[in-house]
Amino acid sequence: MTTNIGVLVSGRGSNLQSIIDHVESGYLKDIKLSVVISDVKDAFALERAKMYGINAVFIDPHAYESKMGFEEKIIATLKDYNVDLVLLAGYMRILGSEVIRAYRDRIMNIHPALLPSFKGLHGPRQALEYGVKVAGCTVHFVDEGVDSGPIILQSCVSVKDNDTESTLASRILEQEHRIFPEAIKLFTEGKLKVDGRIVLRREN
Structure with missing residues (x-):
């Protein structure tokens, strides 16, 4: 059975490219990248x-009188393309409750920090400023909070004494490109079960 995937983006789309590459390589099977939706007209992710040959849709948030109207358009577009799983790949807006209710436990986000630490923007910068010795990234299901949903997968990288925000972010991004496709694969194979805050991995 094919899983239709919708990807929400705001920027260059490096995680989108990683997902595309994993589809092309055959690592991700029985999925279709049905639509990529951006809230930024000139986002390079749309060009990717x-x-x-993936449907690319720009939805202008300023064309709607309210956030609810904007998000109703997102939901309608996802439904137009029969999307089963929604991926946030560098999408820079906080999803409202309407979208989350429509796709409960079917929205995944990749965040450049080891949640629950360093939520929000600039995870690598926050990690350096705090002085942690280990940083990383997290794939989680999205709930109504900010980077607060049930955790699916995490990956760690060591923080070096000479790290800058850029060098640390680059190493974290490499791990994002590894674990986001892995989480998608687990979902499409029916191996994930959400039990409260805990994501259980089934062995089929």
């Missing part, structure tokens, strides 16, 4: 989608 077009290069691979």
